[in-house]
Amino acid sequence: MASCSSIFVLILLITFLNFLYVSSAKKSTFSMKFPLTSTPLSHNSSSKALFLSSLMANTKTMSRVPSLNYKSTFKYSMALIITLPIGTPPQNQQMVLDTGSQLSWIQCHKKIPKIPPPSTSFDPSLSSSFSVLRCSHPMCKPRIPDFTLPTSCDQNKLCHYSYFYADGTLAEGNLVHEKITLSRSQSTPPLILGCATETDDAEGILGMNLGRFSFASQAKVQKFSYCVPIRQGNHSVKPIGTFYLGQNPNSRTFRYVNLLTFPQSQRLPNLDPLAYTVGMAGIKIGGKRLNISTKVFRPNAGGSGQTIVDSGTTYTFLVEEAYNKVREEIVRLVGPRLKKSYVYGGALDMCFDSHPMEIGQLIGDMTLQFENRVEILINKERMLDEVESGIHCVGIGRSESLGIASNIIGNFHQQNKWVEFDLRNRRVGFGKGECTRQV
Numbered sequence: 001m002a003s004c005s006s007i008f009v010l011i012l013l014i015t016f017l018n019f020l021y022v023s024s025a026k027k028s029t030f031s032m033k034f035p036l037t038s039t040p041l042s043h044n045s046s047s048k049a050l051f052l053s054s055l056m057a058n059t060k061t062m063s064r065v066p067s068l069n070y071k072s073t074f075k076y077s078m079a080l081i082i083t084l085p086i087g088t089p090p091q092n093q094q095m096v097l098d099t100g101s102q103l104s105w106i107q108c109h110k111k112i113p114k115i116p117p118p119s120t121s122f123d124p125s126l127s128s129s130f131s132v133l134r135c136s137h138p139m140c141k142p143r144i145p146d147f148t149l150p151t152s153c154d155q156n157k158l159c160h161y162s163y164f165y166a167d168g169t170l171a172e173g174n175l176v177h178e179k180i181t182l183s184r185s186q187s188t189p190p191l192i193l194g195c196a197t198e199t200d201d202a203e204g205i206l207g208m209n210l211g212r213f214s215f216a217s218q219a220k221v222q223k224f225s226y227c228v229p230i231r232q233g234n235h236s237v238k239p240i241g242t243f244y245l246g247q248n249p250n251s252r253t254f255r256y257v258n259l260l261t262f263p264q265s266q267r268l269p270n271l272d273p274l275a276y277t278v279g280m281a282g283i284k285i286g287g288k289r290l291n292i293s294t295k296v297f298r299p300n301a302g303g304s305g306q307t308i309v310d311s312g313t314t315y316t317f318l319v320e321e322a323y324n325k326v327r328e329e330i331v332r333l334v335g336p337r338l339k340k341s342y343v344y345g346g347a348l349d350m351c352f353d354s355h356p357m358e359i360g361q362l363i364g365d366m367t368l369q370f371e372n373r374v375e376i377l378i379n380k381e382r383m384l385d386e387v388e389s390g391i392h393c394v395g396i397g398r399s400e401s402l403g404i405a406s407n408i409i410g411n412f413h414q415q416n417k418w419v420e421f422d423l424r425n426r427r428v429g430f431g432k433g434e435c436t437r438q439v
């Protein structure tokens with residue numbers, strides 16, 4: 001009887017503690033601010049992971065991933081990185097903020113005593129709140145309806161995950177439970193994370209999509225937002241922006257567009273139902289609205305054509321019909337200045353040898369238009385990105401060149417703007433920001 005009641009008390013206590021955490025995170029006043037940097041990735045392989053993370057969610061099985069030859073050429077891909085204290089006592093981990101993927105993962109390695117910090121990876125043996133997932137865990141079943149990551153049971157009966165691609169393993173490791181410390185007084189309950197062992201990248205990934213196992217869902221975050229700092233041509237200078245979990249004090253000025261949601265039962269081969277899908281309405285270049293049917297920005301019967309707001313993809317990608325209209329207009333405006341037969345990373349083909357400011361002036365501002373008359377204005381000074389020394393490209397590519405069927409709004413076109421993901425109200429907000437000055 002005694003043991004029975006103590007178990008009861010324990011359960012009560014756990015329920016209570018859990019409630020405490022959840023209720024404080026749920027309060028509309030919950031707000032926590034972190035610095036956010038926009039940096040080129042340190043290793044080729046992480047830029048692959050980053051670039052693919054959106055596609056992963058987009059493709060229901062690994063075998064659907066098309067040939068991915070473009071990936072290594074995106075070595076200058078810009079990532080949004082935040083640092084989170086993970087484990088007990090906390091170890092600071094750099095994580096790539098990715099609204100396009102679900103599973104969060106950290107780089108797990110035993111720290112080698114001789115090598116002093118900054119050793120960027122996470123050492124599980126130093127954390128008392130770390131535990132591994134056994135194969136018997138429900139998460140380790142081969143088919144979790146809305147989780148696309150293939151898991152298996154390793155020889156130690158631990159839950160193993162791996163991303164396989166044509167060129168071999170991209171990331172693999174074990175699924176684990178670990179806490180993330182949000183502040184001195186607040187930490188999440190143990191969350192399911194990937195613990196990557198077979199990689200030497202510096203960064204992990206903070207998966208923030210709508211899936212049940214994303215960080216946002218597991219930590220019961222109701223909204224989050226970020227302000228992407230203007231990237232400098234000079235990569236040795238790292239501009240710092242802002243990331244908020246919870247309420248953003250600037251949100252009164254945001255304009256919102258509702259998320260398009262898709263029933264779980266609606267399984268279309270090219271649709272990612274867990275992505276932040278918005279209703280795009282059109283594109284304006286230099287004040288002229290391009291003649292693009294809104295249909296091309298919505299999923300069709302096969303799920304192709306959804307428009308995703310993604311922090312984990314660098315550039316913006318448009319499906320064929322929309323891309324062609326954009327290119328047509330750019331050619332009309334600055335055709336003779338285009339760098340002939342030059343394609344950056346197999347995807348960006350509107351590039352110029354010189355005078356980015358002058359080219360920008362000739363093209364003019366660009367506006368991405370959404371439902372509810374929400375707009376993203378891209379200033380003419382930010383139409384072009386320097387992709388290699390002296391070469392500047394319009395930051396828009398053809399989705400098809402990546403083998404994907406969606407429109408993706410990448411972080412290049414989210415610079416100097418607040419972007420808020422309001423999970424509770426199922427909407428995305430945009431607001432003017434002076435991101436580099438926020439910290």
Ligand SMILES: *[C@@H]1O[C@H](CO)[C@@H](O)[C@H](O)[C@H]1NC(C)=O
Pocket residue numbers: 044045072073075
């Ligand atoms: C990174 O990419 C460059 C060029 O694509 C290549 O020369 C280099 O060997 C790669 N490094 C690694 C660690 O794969």
Ligand SMILES: *[C@@H]1O[C@H](CO)[C@@H](O)[C@H](O)[C@H]1NC(C)=O
Pocket residue numbers: 234235236237
């Ligand atoms: C980049 O910035 C660093 C530090 O401010 C400076 O030393 C370097 O000359 C700059 N490089 C270029 C190409 O502007």
Ligand SMILES: *[C@@H]1O[C@H](CO)[C@@H](O)[C@H](O)[C@H]1NC(C)=O
Pocket residue numbers: 291
């Ligand atoms: C817009 O495009 C459609 C189909 O591409 C075409 O039929 C129509 O004539 C175009 N309208 C204008 C004003 O160019």
